[in-house]
Amino acid sequence: xxxxxxxxxxxxxxxxxxxxxxxxxxxxxxxxxxxxxxxxxxxxxxxxxxxxxxxxxxxxxxxxxxxxxxxxxxxxxxxxxxxxxxxxxxxxxxxxxxxxxxxxxxxxxxxxxxxxxxxxxxxxxxxxxxxxxxxxxxxxxxxxxxxxxxxxxxxxxxxxxxxxxxxxxxxxxxxxxxxxxxxxxxxxxxxxxxxxxxxxxxxxxxxxxxxxxxxxxxxxxxxxxxxxxxxxxxxxxxxxxxxxxxxxxxxxxxxxxxxxxxxxxxxxxxxxxxxxxxxxxxxxxxxxxxxxxxxxxxxxxxxxxxxxxxxxxxxxxxxxxxxxxxxxxxxxxxxxxxxxxxxxxxxxxxxxxxxxxxxxxxxxxxxxxxxxxxxxxxxxxxxxxxxxxxxxxxxxxxxxxxxxxxxxxxxxxxxxxxxxxxxxxxxxxxxxxxxxxxxxxxxxxxxxxxxxxxxxxxxxxxxx
Amino acid sequence: xxxxxxxxxxxxxxxxxxxxxxxxxxxxxxxxxxxxxxxxxxxxxxxxxxxxxxxxxxxxxxxxxxxxxxxxxxxxxxxxxxxxxxxxxxxxxxxxxxxxxxxxxxxxxxxxxxxxxxxxxxxxxxxxxxxxxxxxxxxxxxxxxxxxxxxxxxxxxxxxxxxxxxxxxxxxxxxxxxxxxxxxxxxxxxxxxxxxxxxxxxxxxxxxxxxxxxxxxxxxxxxxxxxxxxxxxxxxxxxxxxxxxxxxxxxxxxxxxxxxxxxxxxxxxxxxxxxxxxxxxxxxxxxxxxxxxxxxxxxxxxxxxxxxxxxxxxxxxxxxxxxxxxxxxxxxxxxxxxxxxxxxxxxxxxxxxxxxxxxxxxxxxxxxxxxxxxxxxxxxxxxxxxxxxxxxxxxxxxxxxxxxxxxxxxxxxxxxxxxxxxxxxxxxxxxxxxxxxxxxxxxxxxxxxxxxxxxxxxxxxxxx
Numbered sequence: 055x056x057x058x059x060x061x062x063x064x065x066x067x068x069x070x071x072x073x074x075x076x077x078x079x080x081x082x083x084x085x086x087x088x089x090x091x092x093x094x095x096x097x098x099x100x101x102x103x104x105x106x107x108x109x110x111x112x113x114x115x116x117x118x119x120x121x122x123x124x125x126x127x128x129x130x131x132x133x134x135x136x137x138x139x140x141x142x143x144x145x146x147x148x149x150x151x152x153x154x155x156x157x158x159x160x161x162x163x164x165x166x167x168x169x170x171x172x173x174x175x176x177x178x179x180x181x182x183x184x185x186x187x188x189x190x191x192x193x194x195x196x197x198x199x200x201x202x203x204x205x206x207x208x209x210x211x212x213x214x215x216x217x218x219x220x221x222x223x224x225x226x227x228x229x230x231x232x233x234x235x236x237x238x239x240x241x242x243x244x245x246x247x248x249x250x251x252x253x254x255x256x257x258x259x260x261x262x263x264x265x266x267x268x269x270x271x272x273x274x275x276x277x278x279x280x281x282x283x284x285x286x287x288x289x290x291x292x293x294x295x296x297x298x299x300x301x302x303x304x305x306x307x308x309x310x311x312x313x314x315x316x317x318x319x320x321x322x323x324x325x326x327x328x329x330x331x332x333x334x335x336x337x338x339x340x341x342x343x344x345x346x347x348x349x350x351x352x353x354x355x356x357x358x359x360x361x362x363x364x365x366x367x368x369x370x371x372x373x374x375x376x377x378x379x380x381x382x383x384x385x386x387x388x389x390x391x392x393x394x395x396x397x398x399x400x401x402x403x404x405x406x407x408x409x410x411x412x413x414x415x416x417x418x419x420x421x422x423x424x425x426x427x428x429x430x431x432x433x434x435x436x437x438x439x440x441x442x443x444x445x446x447x448x449x450x451x452x453x454x455x456x457x458x459x460x461x462x463x464x465x466x467x468x469x470x471x472x473x474x475x476x477x478x479x480x481x482x483x484x485x486x487x488x489x490x491x492x493x494x495x496x497x498x499x500x501x502x503x504x505x506x507x508x509x510x511x512x513x514x515x516x517x518x
Numbered sequence: 519x520x521x522x523x524x525x526x527x528x529x530x531x532x533x534x535x536x537x538x539x540x541x542x543x544x545x546x547x548x549x550x551x552x553x554x555x556x557x558x559x560x561x562x563x564x565x566x567x568x569x570x571x572x573x574x575x576x577x578x579x580x581x582x583x584x585x586x587x588x589x590x591x592x593x594x595x596x597x598x599x600x601x602x603x604x605x606x607x608x609x610x611x612x613x614x615x616x617x618x619x620x621x622x623x624x625x626x627x628x629x630x631x632x633x634x635x636x637x638x639x640x641x642x643x644x645x646x647x648x649x650x651x652x653x654x655x656x657x658x659x660x661x662x663x664x665x666x667x668x669x670x671x672x673x674x675x676x677x678x679x680x681x682x683x684x685x686x687x688x689x690x691x692x693x694x695x696x697x698x699x700x701x702x703x704x705x706x707x708x709x710x711x712x713x714x715x716x717x718x719x720x721x722x723x724x725x726x727x728x729x730x731x732x733x734x735x736x737x738x739x740x741x742x743x744x745x746x747x748x749x750x751x752x753x754x755x756x757x758x759x760x761x762x763x764x765x766x767x768x769x770x771x772x773x774x775x776x777x778x779x780x781x782x783x784x785x786x787x788x789x790x791x792x793x794x795x796x797x798x799x800x801x802x803x804x805x806x807x808x809x810x811x812x813x814x815x816x817x818x819x820x821x822x823x824x825x826x827x828x829x830x831x832x833x834x835x836x837x838x839x840x841x842x843x844x845x846x847x848x849x850x851x852x853x854x855x856x857x858x859x860x861x862x863x864x865x866x867x868x869x870x871x872x873x874x875x876x877x878x879x880x881x882x883x884x885x886x887x888x889x890x891x892x893x894x895x896x897x898x899x900x901x902x903x904x905x906x907x908x909x910x911x912x913x914x915x916x917x918x919x920x921x922x923x924x925x926x927x928x929x930x931x932x933x934x935x936x937x938x939x940x941x942x943x944x945x946x947x948x949x950x951x952x953x954x955x956x957x958x959x960x961x962x963x964x965x966x967x968x969x970x971x972x973x974x975x976x977x978x979x980x981x982x
Contacts (some may be wrong), residue, residue, distance in 0.1 A: 193590050256739065260837040269801020272801035273951065275922025278852050279822025280813045282806040286825060337733020340877045342746040349744045358743025368848060371883040373724040374852055376826050384832060387837055388742050413804045421837040431627060460737025461709035
């Protein structure tokens, strides 16, 4: 009953230049969602998507929110599980502009070691990856006039600014978004020829800490040596967060941490990832972290704590002799199953309060949280995705982790009851969020084919 | 041979309202030397001084420099040691403006617990104190037509911005500035009725430290837990700068520190300073510092190290999950005789380098230095100043220390071979450099009389 997929794949090859041209059009829209100066551009990206979806033959509409609009398209065709595709049309700010070799919103195709690549803000995150889905849908519609399974396309414009309106929208549109599984392309592969599905995402809790000492800023000559300096206190608190084996010292931090399943450890080892290359990409010459774990295990499977920002006193040019009234830090913990963000925040607060010297004040604010995620690896949907990737790449898809958080995955689980298949086509060196962001055209092409194949595999689950 | 001083003191009382009016005029000029927007105002303050000096009958001129001009006035009258008076006409920026109860450059006289006080930027630092000298000279000239000793008045406009052109000017004008002793009013008294001469000034060395880790900023999700975080490294370095007895751990830091002479310790104790009040002025409820020393000893007589600024990573609103490539700190050491700034800077650098974890980089810049100063307490000039203060206040002048640096004192010693008598009339709560800076009119009046009496006492040293 499943329509012929090879014709779809041929169509993709034959029309690939058009796909790249459409990606260029999309990348030309500077949809910097976080910057109000780009509000009109950001909306224009949403409107562009609606037009494209309709051009493909998908009923689509723009749904206004207090922030940037949601784009939702639905197709009532075929048989089998309904796929809810999720992506985002907003992009990170392009700063620092001076580090770009070509203007961030004037996409160029340049030759790299893996063949041509497209360079622009949003190339990989997420416009290029989002279009792998749209172009697969387009190919199916062009070749067969219909999709083999029902699908919903759901694209937001606030992913780079905390997805503020995403959960409320989901809560209010459970019917519109109802589906059997979520499929997202916004993650990485371990290498250009190694397809992968991300099944582990670290959670997070983000906090801001303020240590107070003197009631006001003091002249360090007049009082230095006799009064508490909150920078010293904060530095000691930060220095005390890790022991000499690289473990976080916060009491209870590891209580709920599930040890890594040996089979997962083994399969990560078998990937044969070049840890030296990962470190080189980070611009370091060695790994620092929890004793007894590999680099990959530290990033994919173990929790950690990083101070993301610190400030206090005089930070301008030259010298100012001040003992500041306050010093501040922002810090985040990356969490793994079954750690809970709220518990870790409380443990952090207790930790600091217990270590605060007398005569000081401390305040803590929570600035964000997300649950860690483990996607079940034995579902028929995941098997379908692995099959599709194997066929597109000619190699078995790895099940990998991701050190970062994709909070929407937890939202889909909690609000819509859906698991998410993270089938990403980015590479470590794509400079997501950085200057000269790029997307390999080989990844773009295989991504489109993977999604075309996934539609076929999903249709087979209908039992046809 | 010495002219009658009581007539001079009576003249000061009779014309005090005029003195206050002149101080108001001076304070109305917003001579914020560090702010180029106020360059014309700053020059206007210098010109105002030249006009005033000439009005008193003192030959005075403005000397241009690459920065703000120097004002020099000379009087070739009387017999005895030549006094070189030093002061500054520039003031600190008034920010934060919103904390001022009246506009900083619209002086107002308000009633306080010690009687009327004048509130304005520069009231105590240094315009009010500088005018104690000018008004004393005016009174002598008015009553006796001449000064009893030769004097030179030397006023700069860059004291609040590192006195950039002061030393070159001194080098180039040794003849013009030649004298027997320097007298400065730019320091504090322990209490409104307790006159004092500051004989100890801490020196300083100021450094900026940069710790480097990854080659570029990293996403803390993608790399957190596996790579070095320079904020953690910097925090550990800062936390390790003091031991649990409050001593600086830098090797060799205390090697040249002269122990406090017991007689100095005793005289400071006998001052009966309210250490609780000092701490309350700093807005702290206890003293923190080197074990075994009183608050006063910690500030006046012992060296210390304070981090004056720290920054790294994301410091804006909200959450950003970054592991920064670098983290920075500004820090300063306050030094006492016979510590040497250059040696301490080198010791600091060695200290950090020895403790830097592998895989990190460190850089250090020196941003300023000044030698510690001990003024000889047994000179005839100092005895003259103590006598003058005793007569003006009816109480013995204390010999005190100052935790801060007044680099010009070391410059006078080095370039002109002169000791400096720091005869100050400010109070701890005068909010020097802060909003609502003030100067007590009682201090202004007694300051004028002290300087009038000092001229008489100096004349006696002529052996007349």
